[in-house]
Amino acid sequence: MTRALASRALEPTPLWLKLSSYLVLSDEEKLYLSDLERTIVREPPRTDLLQQGERYRDVRIMRDGWAIRHKALPDGRRQVVNFVLPGDLIGMYCTLFESADHSVTTLTAVEVASFPPERIGELFRSFPRLAAALAWSGAREEAIVAERLLSLGRRTALERTAHLIVELLRRLSIVNMATDGHFVLPVTQEILADALGLSIVHINRTLRRLRESGLIELNGQRITVNDVRQLASIGQFDELYLHLIRAPRRLERAFSAAHHHQNGARPDGDERAKA
Amino acid sequence: MTRALASRALEPTPLWLKLSSYLVLSDEEKLYLSDLERTIVREPPRTDLLQQGERYRDVRIMRDGWAIRHKALPDGRRQVVNFVLPGDLIGMYCTLFESADHSVTTLTAVEVASFPPERIGELFRSFPRLAAALAWSGAREEAIVAERLLSLGRRTALERTAHLIVELLRRLSIVNMATDGHFVLPVTQEILADALGLSIVHINRTLRRLRESGLIELNGQRITVNDVRQLASIGQFDELYLHLIRAPRRLERAFSAAHHHQNGARPDGDERAKA
DNA sequence: CGACTTCTTGAATGGACTCAACGGTGGTGG
DNA sequence: CCACCACCGTTGAGTCCATTCAAGAAGTCG
Structure with missing residues (x-):
């Protein structure tokens, strides 16, 4: 790896900061992450970064600005699912689905990075800790959507x-x-x-x-x-669902405590059963 | 790995089948997956498999039966977020959060497998393809919740x-x-x-x-x-959001097409920019 | 058989919607 | 430079979908 790249890696991006709250990133991981954000694009407000029904597009990383993730009914009724803020991913898994089931539209001028979906395989294979952190932040997003569901249903x-x-x-x-x-x-x-x-x-x-x-x-x-x-x-706001507390760093522990798994299946634990 | 384990691996579980729709599992992956489901527990109806606010519990895999994932307001109003069916994971990422933001309660007698959260690290490090498939199925779950949000908001x-x-x-x-x-x-x-x-x-x-x-x-x-x-x-049901189509196997492709990433960051692609 | 939960239906209420009209603001062009 | 238009915000009035309250029927379980 070149010096030029290494120095570029040192600028922390919003995604970088977000994942840091889940685990302490190594220099290599930081480098890879900043490389994922290499290709940067600016878009004006009211631009679709992703369109419901569309077949395929690069994965995007929001670096600056606001966007909304929304779904529409055939007759035009529309629901905003979530607000996309810096550090959020756009279409991370949608690119792997056959087509997008939602749209993402910018509200302000934005700066987004993008990378081809093929790199997801690379990411999971070479940077498992990053992959886990990304999956985790996806779960955090789902928690927000679930809380909004509670709002619409019961508030x-x-x-x-x-x-x-x-x-x-x-x-x-x-x-x-x-x-x-x-x-x-x-x-x-x-x-x-x-x-x-x-x-x-x-x-x-x-x-x-x-x-x-x-x-x-x-x-x-x-x-x-x-x-x-x-x-x-x-x-009746209880910030539990935002999962902001970074104290336990359980993800970190899951990786450090884990016995390096080699080949077959041979972990500890006994076969208990309960009525 | 022993013969006994290998033979046990050959019984396809619901999770096994679900992930198979994303990619073709290798024998090793099947073996590991079936090992994750080694510890099996049966629970009667109306049992909480996970409780809102609770600190920690094993990850569960639903093997048979129905459950609901739900959230409650302090004053008792309640929203069911989703139905948990065989093959679904329970608390996969919640175990890594500080505490659960939702409950999971059985509707019928169920059979669930469980494994300690430490194994998530092992999974991501040793079986990246499985990890990706699990992350993917998590995204599919989120899509269902988002569609339900559209229902509550606009239908x-x-x-x-x-x-x-x-x-x-x-x-x-x-x-x-x-x-x-x-x-x-x-x-x-x-x-x-x-x-x-x-x-x-x-x-x-x-x-x-x-x-x-x-x-x-x-x-x-x-x-x-x-x-x-x-x-x-x-x-106005459009099954797009269920992401059932398995044809393209994009995940498979992401892994096979990927250039094995070794150390630093050196992939192809040019630095384009757009106004 | 009771006791409890669940289902069902009627009647009245109310929260959110639709329809409608008007004011403000910012951009555009004659 | 101001008229014009488009978009957005604001407010009133009437309506309707869904709720609450209430009570009885039908299951279900020990």
């Missing part, structure tokens, strides 16, 4: 809205995109409605209620949260 | 219900648990309501409408779908 409009605002505040503050309880939400009320399963009109009224009760302030796309505590309480 | 009660019935019919027929358009749904209307984000009363009325229009028949837990086509049309 009222007010609760849902409060919950989403607190979620975004927490997620953004990790990547230093929210300070002092305020952040930029580059989103129309229509998109908010599609994310929360509500009508535009009703989102508007719900935001007004939150504004009038003094919990939040809105000027343009800037949102200020005045009382996170109460907002979280309204939305 | 009416009737549409949602129709959609879920068709989904279960499709998923069950893959594992030979549905024949001739009928299957056993070991579920109360309360659970159905919690899965679809509706009240018990309304699910009852919705099922009645479907029954009265002749689309389905219900006797006890047995459900018969008389007109899949029309049911699918009501629910």
Whole structure:
């Protein structure tokens, strides 16, 4: 490996930082990761990075900007599944499926890296720890979607809205995109409605209620949260599902504690059974 | 590896079959997989295999029976995130998180295998193809949750219900648990309501409408779908999201086509950029 | 056979939706 | 430079889908 590459590897990218919260990356892993982000593309707002039904495209890594992952019904009704923030992967596994079951559209100008899906095999074979960390972060994403499902299924409009605002505040503050309880939400009320399963009109009224009760302030796309505590309480927000706690580093342990498996199957443990 | 183990490996388990649809398993991989399912436990209905908030437990593999994955709000409202069927993993990544953000409860008597989370490291390091296939099947699960999110956000009660019935019919027929358009749904209307984000009363009325229009028949837990086509049309069901098509075997290709990556980062491709 | 859970149906309520209209803002071009 | 248009946000009024409340029927289990 050349010096030039090695020095380039030292710039930590959002993905780099995200995976670091799961395990301590070796220099080699950092190098490989930065190589995956070698090919960088900029896209304007309202660009489809991935389109529902589309056959194939490179895997993308969001480096800067916002996007939404969304699904549409044939008749046009639409649901925003999640917000894509820096460090998130786009179509990691979709490229291996026959075709994409969702779209990803930019909300702001973005900077994305991309690599061909063939490299996934390489990644899993040569960098198992990275592969595990990526799979893990995929599981974290699913947890977010599942929590949103709970919102749509069982929370009222007010609760849902409060919950989403607190979620975004927490997620953004990790990547230093929210300070002092305020952040930029580059989103129309229509998109908010599609994310929360509500009508535009009703989102508007719900935001007004939150504004009038003094919990939040809105000027343009800037949102200020005045009382996170109460907002979280309204939305019954429990940040457990975001899996932010990095303390145990269980993944790290799984790899270091593991007896290097060679060939057949010969681990420890006894054959217990329970009625 | 002993002969005894090798012979045991030859019984295909549901997980085995599921992963086979992504790639052709080698004998070694089959052997390892069957070793992961070595420790088998039986549990009665209404047992928690995993509990929201709980710190740690073994990874489970569902071998036989039904379970639900669900999340609850502090005030008791509940959302069923997904149905767990044979071949599905339980808590694969949760064991690596600090604590579980959802519960898994059996609906029927079940047979599950379990293995300690430390083996995940072993799996990723020694069986990259299996690891990729498992990550892939995790992505497929997320796709199902995302589709359910679309249901709760944008489909009416009737549409949602129709959609879920068709989904279960499709998923069950893959594992030979549905024949001739009928299957056993070991579920109360309360659970159905919690899965679809509706009240018990309304699910009852919705099922009645479907029954009265002749689309389905219900006797006890047995459900018969008389007109899949029309049911699918009501629910705007498009099976794309289930990712059942195994034809391309892209995963297989990603591994065989991949240039064995050795050390640093030196793949092909040019540094393009786009405005 | 009781006791419990589950299913079913009616009636009234309500949360969110649709329809509709108006105001603000920013971009475009005559 | 301002008229125009498109998009977005805001608000009112009426409607409807789904909920809650309530109570009885039908299973199910010890």
